[in-house]
């Protein structure tokens with residue numbers, strides 16, 4: 001018997017009234033076994049190294065969500081009249097402090113980043129339709145903008161008469177400066193022929209390939225160049241990088257809370273800096289709250305489940321179980337993903353897609369060229385192959401080689417496929433070793449993507 005345990009008197013009794021000495025919890029923080037328990041609903045045997053796509057939700061938050069759902073089912077009228085608005089306001093207030101906004105009125109809670117982008121673009125669309133912006137005025141977005149965001153630009157803004165300019169970004173990327181140079185070029189192009197650049201959408205962390213963008217610097221350039229409005233699409237940011245909306249200085253900033261902040265799907269915030277366009281922002285789903293301000297409109301878009309928006313206080317309590325809170329989790333995830341990314345790149349003789357300080361809790365790792373990844377379809381086929389045959393979930397990016405790369409180099413040197421690995425608190429090193437070994441096995445077996453049938 002451990003004398004220390006005895007000394008601490010942590011004793012209970014079993015059925016036969018024998019003394020049982022419980023293991024003492026020496027640390028105030030969550031233990032590894034408690035973390036395992038929190039994610040025990042994850043399918044066993046799957047190396048889930050893709051937190052970035054859909055996030056993850058601990059069991060204690062799922063339980064808190066169920067309580068909110070039950071409160072609604074128990075007495076819907078009381079919930080609607082007395083609890084819902086209050087609960088959402090509490091979540092908004094916590095988010096306001098988390099992101100350093102000035103006023104809770106600037107923070108709305110919406111379903112996801114896609115919805116937040118639609119809210120902003122709808123307002124840009126009206127500016128074109130109602131003549132505040134002229135047909136042919138420019139809007140600027142990154143070439144690596146998220147697919148749904150590009151489609152939204154097409155649906156709301158190109159259709160209303162805007163000329164869309166894409167910022168061509170290098171990948172692999174070696175420095176912020178490379179991004180800044182390309183961004184300036186795109187703005188110049190936007191301003192050519194006397195055009196005005198009315199709007200820019202800038203990612204904080206691009207999705208595929210994943211890179212942290214020097215968003216503060218790009219927003220400043222937009223201000224200096226007279227761009228009317230700037231939206232930062234930061235779907236991946238909160239919980240994985242520092243967010244200070246005042247410091248970044250954009251008009252609009254959105255982040256999902258279900259990716260890296262442990263909220264259940266789906267919930268995001270949209271920050272809108274108070275400005276002349278503030279009252280012109282509306283939720284695309286119109287309810288009887290229309291005209292009462294975006295935050296109030298967004299808090300009631302008809303009868304539905306609002307529980308994921310109400311668990312924000314529980315989520316922050318969950319983070320407080322970790323040493324250093326959100327920042328501690330963020331740092332440990334970043335360090336771990338870099339370590340695992342470097343381990344994989346070394347094992348495969350490849351490289352990372354960007355320096356460590358341009359990675360969030362995700363890293364792009366070059367895959368051996370010999371796998372023959374030669375298009376988007378191959379990335380999906382290989383991803384499915386890894387899922388179905390090795391129990392590994394990881395997204396893969398296809399990089400189109402430059403002309404000189406295909407001509408002059410040994411084909412096996414030209415890396416066209418990059419895996420985007422994530423690290424979240426539930427991940428273990430052996431999951432990345434499993435991925436390493438699976439790719440090594442494919443290489444040893446002479447596998448190429450050509451042999452895979454379409455999904």
Ligand SMILES: Cc1ncc(COP(=O)(O)O)c(C=O)c1O
Nearest residue numbers: 112113114146206207233235256
């Ligand atoms: C950069 C970026 N923007 C927007 C989105 C859309 O997020 P959601 O599907 O939660 O709306 C994503 C999703 O991964 C993303 O990576």
